[in-house]
Amino acid sequence: QVQLVESGGGLVQAGDSLRLSCAVTGGTFSPNTLSWFRQAPGKEREFVAGMGRGGIRQSASSVKGRFTISRDTPKNTVNLQMSSLRPEETATYYCAGALGTFLSQSPRDYPYWGQGTQVTVSS
Numbered sequence: 001q002v003q004l005v006e007s008g009g010g011l012v013q014a015g016d017s018l019r020l021s022c023a024v025t026g027g028t029f030s031p032n033t034l035s036w037f038r039q040a041p042g043k044e045r046e047f048v049a050g051m052g053r054g055g056i057r058q059s060a061s062s063v064k065g066r067f068t069i070s071r072d073t074p075k076n077t078v079n080l081q082m083s084s085l086r087p088e089e090t091a092t093y094y095c096a097g098a099l100g101t102f103l104s105q106s107p108r109d110y111p112y113w114g115q116g117t118q119v120t121v122s123s
Contacts, residue, residue: 002027002112004095009117016121017083022095022114024076031097034078036069037107038091038119045094045107049080052103060105087123092116 008020024030035050049059049069057069068081078095096110104110 002031002097004097004112004114006093006095006114006117009093009119011120011122012085014085014087014121014123016085017081018085018119020080020082020093020095020117020119022078022080024078024097029099030076031099031112032101033098033103033110034071035096035103035105035110036078036080037094037096037110038089039094039116040088040091043091047105047107048093050103050105051078053101056103058103058105082119085119085121087121090120091118093119 003026005023012018032053036048037045038048039045049067051057051069051071066084071078094116095114097112098110
């Protein structure tokens with residue numbers, strides 16, 4: 001069974017940077033697609049950024065130019081470097097994985113999820 005464990009969340013001020021990491025363990029096959037989602041209280045879970053097979057990357061329009069997703073294959077981790085953070089980006093950030101190669105932005109297409117890490121951005 002694939003397991004995902006996030007780390008790196010915390011309390012930062014608006015404009016600060018933060019780096020999230022997701023360690024991937026277990027399973028017979030490693031996920032081809034790994035993405036980050038976030039969910040604020042009372043809101044739906046939304047796609048932030050993802051990486052598919054062959055290094056294909058996608059990111060939400062709201063984070064383009066500020067957030068960068070990367071994958072460290074030897075360490076089997078996927079990272080999210082976030083900069084110029086905004087208070088409205090306060091949320092629980094989740095790492096998600098799928099064995100398929102299609103880079104989906106829908107949380108319904110991801111069977112594997114981490115427990116989430118809280119990111120709080122103060123104004």
